[in-house]
Amino acid sequence: MxxxxxxxxxxxxxxxxxxxxxxxxxxxxxxxLDGNSLGVLPKTAAARVAEAVTQEWGQGLIRSWNSAGWFSLPQRLGDKIAQLIGAKPGEVVATDSTSINLYKVLSAALNIAAQDAPQRKVIVSERSNFPTDLYIAEALCKERGMKLQLVEPDGIAAALTAEVAVLMLTHVNYRTGAMHDMAAVTAAAHAAGVLTVWDLAHSAGAVPVDLHGAKADFSIGCGYKYLNGGPGAPAFVWVNPKHTDRFWQPLAGWWGHAAPFEFTPDYRPAAGISRYLCGTQPILSMTALECGLDGFLAAEPLGxxxxxxxxxxxxxxxxxxxxxxxxxxxxxxxxxxxxxxxxxxxxxxxxxxxxxxxxxxxxxxxxxxxxxxxxxxxxxxxxxxxxxxxxxxxxxxxxxxxxxxxxxxxxxxxxxxxxxxxxxxxxxxxx
The missing domain is CATH 3.90.1150.10 (Aspartate Aminotransferase, domain 1)
Structure with missing residues (x-):
């Protein structure tokens, strides 16, 4: 019929x-039908961003880092994103771009692998993974004398050999919409001694995600697709708490310092996920992203x-x-x-x-x-x-x-x- x-x-x-x-x-x-590339405008965003411009910036000026809560925006937005990806409060920050965040977490994963299993010199990924992910991995491999191995989806399990340090995948493929079983793939990687990095650019806000349930190691994602944060919206980063404090992330900027306003010449990384911040945050963009995230709060009473x-x-x-x-x-x-x-x-x-x-x-x-x-x-x-x-x-x-x-x-x-x-x-x- x-x-x-x-x-x-x-x-x-x-x-x-x-x-x-x-x-x-x-x-x-x-x-x-293109919200998987750029989400639509929340009705609250224009007025909210205008308020941030005219009142918080225009009138509050530098005082707004405190009075308007600008300084804590990465963590506040991170906690809202955490509810959509199976993370806990205090484990996610909204910051930088997807590519930059991938560089941070992939570097950290490689540092852990180098300490725990220095013989592992390969990153495995899908041939059809989003190109920026492959480019970041390729650059890190050149920098560290490693190899990037690209496989078809049905070849992932066989590729998890004793030489592999990290498996880097996008949860939902940008070209096809095909979705990996995150828990099963992560379990297979861990059984082979391999760390996992998951890109949630086409997952966050689109499909249920449970990073803790899957026992994932690292994850990043996008703010301007299904999260409706606006063009170029900040991305986000999550690290399994068991890994968070093991290493510095490579972009050791002042915003990730344990005490940014002490202005000491030496770097002390903040505890937990805040060390994955780098430089001063894009407040106006974050203001728009929060409007997109709040759209999901309205969906909570409806399931x-x-x-x-x-x-x-x-x-x-x-x-x-x-x-x-x-x-x-x-x-x-x-x-x-x-x-x-x-x-x-x-x-x-x-x-x-x-x-x-x-x-x-x-x-x-x-x-x-x-x-x-x-x-x-x-x-x-x-x-x-x-x-x-x-x-x-x-x-x-x-x-x-x-x-x-x-x-x-x-x-x-x-x-x-x-x-x-x-x-x-x-x-x-x-x-």
Whole structure:
């Protein structure tokens, strides 16, 4: 039995999370399926940032480090993020970028490995991991005379040999939406004497995460995707408490000092996760990020991350089914796993040609997704050598009628061939 538009409207009417959409500013006529790249604007953010500019900065001036609580923002935001990733209060700080935080934790992990097992000289990661993660790892390997070994997902277990120091993975793959079993992979790594570093850029705020339950070692993540913190929002970093105080992190800036305002010439790292801070924090960006995080507090009485996850799976199930029903015969494939336990909160369709232009034609119609080029180095069905049309489903503000309408636009773009227009085939700097 085929799903109808009326069915989708009925699902929206029954959705206990539907009121959460009212927290966000969404342009009229836009179906936003790119929250996995940049989350939408919380309605409270503009006024809150303006207050921070005009009152806290404009009137309070330097006094606001104390009176407005600026100094403690990294820890305060970290505690809010901790609730979404299975961490405890005082274990997470919001700071810097994902890439910089990865450099910090990967360096710390390598220091631990060098002390405990100096013969281990390899970092293992997925070939289709997000490139910045691979670049950071490659640079550290060059610096330390180590090797970066890239494998397909089904080759991870076999790669965990006695030479491996660290396994570095992104929990949900940015290209396909495929999700690792964090607990099982971490257990396998630990059984082989390998430390784990998890990138939660496509997980935090999208899927339930339990870092303590998985016994993970290190983790970092992004503030501007599902957490709706705004473009370039600060990222976050978590370290298992058993590792936190073992080593300095490599960027020993004054903000991570045990007593920053003593201004001593020698460095003494702060206890715990605060040592993973570096320089002065971007207060205005943090102010915006807090508005995004507070959106999840409104979801708590409605079931929190568990309820958001159920809706996410229902939205992505529906999208897959409607594409197969209504867009058959146009050469679309599916890179995203169908199994719920292996899927994040996005659906990635594949096509041999025209994927970029199809996405551009959809954007012109107000259906905003994005495009990722195929990986010519692999024919793996999961990582995909074909180009990708990528759609993120953020259950805080996406509804079932949105899914129906998005697929209807996709069908029309394919039926009419409008994607073949020259205007949709000229690539922009950001794809």
């Amino acid at each position: 085929k799903t109808t538009l009326q069915d989708c409207r009925a699902l929206d009417a029954q959705d206990p999370l539907r009121t959460l959409r009212e927290q966000f500013s969404l342009p009229e006529g836009v179906i936003y 929190g991350m568990a309820a958001l996850r159920r809706k996410s799976l229902a939205l992505t199930d529906l999208f897959m089914a409607l594409v197969e029903e209504r867009c058959a015969g146009y050469g679309l494939g599916l890179a995203t796993p169908r199994t719920h336990a292996q899927r994040g909160s996005q659906v990635c369709l594949t096509r041999k040609e025209g994927a970029y232009a199809i996405v551009q034609a959809l954007i012109a119609r107000g259906v905003i997704g994005d495009y990722r080029a195929g990986d010519p180095s692999t024919d793996s069905e999961r990582t995909g050598s074909r180009d990708i049309l990528r759609f993120g489903f953020t259950p805080l503000y996406i509804g079932f009628e949105d899914v129906w309408n998005a697929v209807e636009h996709l069908k029309q773009v394919l039926d009419t061939g409008e994607w073949q227009s020259a205007e949709f085939n000229q690539k922009h700097a950001v794809t």
